[in-house]
Amino acid sequence: MQLLIVEDDDAVSTALADAVAAAGHTSECVTRGEDALLRHREADMILLDLGLPDMDGLEVLRKLRLVTTTPVVILSARNDERSVVRGLRQGADDYLVKPIGLTVLLARIEAVARRSRMSSPVSALLQVGELGIDLDKREAQLGARALNLTAKEFDLLALLAKHAGSVVTREQILDALWGDAFVAVSRSLDVHLTGLRAKLERPGMIINVRGVGYRLEASLP
Structure with missing residues (x-):
């Protein structure tokens, strides 16, 4: 599975990339919302931080949902109820609060992936x-x-x-x-x-x- 990691903290981004690689997945890391909007088409799943330098992650999510149903997992330090509710209502498939253990993160990624695979393949x-x-x-x-x-x-x-x-x-x-x-x-x-x-x-x-x-x-x- 190819993941797009949208995270402006290099240390967090590297840790996430290493964790998904250890689980047998590949990843691409970007730091800006605009880059996520350009690169999402190659991804099977998107890990999205909300505190991005060029635009709010919820705005990135809103724009993504105009054009794609690719699963999006929000990974953010924002733990207030309003942010969680807005993220889920705007189309996130899961909302995880930092810090989170990498084992739990991978389990949640796999759960979202299983739900996504239940959709029927497109006929030729x-x-x-x-x-x-x-x-x-x-x-x-x-x-x-x-x-x-x-x-x-x-x-x-x-x-x-x-x-x-x-x-x-x-x-x-x-x-x-x-x-x-x-x-x-x-x-x-x-x-x-x-x-x-x-x-x-x-x-x-x-x-x-x-x-x-x-x-x-x-x-x-």
Whole structure:
């Protein structure tokens, strides 16, 4: 398992990295919230301190939950009830208070990992009405018509199809396709979305939910 350790205290970060390595895991350490937002996609789990130099850890958690369901374990010296409740309500999978024994920490990490593994694997074949997508072959067709899509158009359609009937936020799309939900590439998204809609030739198939994101209709027009 690959862990992303977000901790600005070098001694604590090193101790955490050594502990997870001894348990057979790998890790990457970053000290800033912005780095966590850029590096989270390689991680199977995130250990998140709240007292970061560039932004509050709860703000990092809020932004992470806009784009990913990767398990997040908060590891913080803040032990007041308000911080614990806010962390859990904003999407943390566990909240641990420093100092904590490394054996207990590893046990809690494994418990979170077990809960995460209970989610079902994604099929390589997606079917939404007449729309069929082969993720391995990177091919898509609508009815009997093959869709000649660019790489970004395919990735965009596949992402929407995985969540057919539900809204996918612009932040989630930018994170999945460009690796950063918070850079100014929204115009690129608009261009690829326009191209995809033109190739589908189905007005109303991809719905714009104003101010939020986009939804692929589960029942295609």
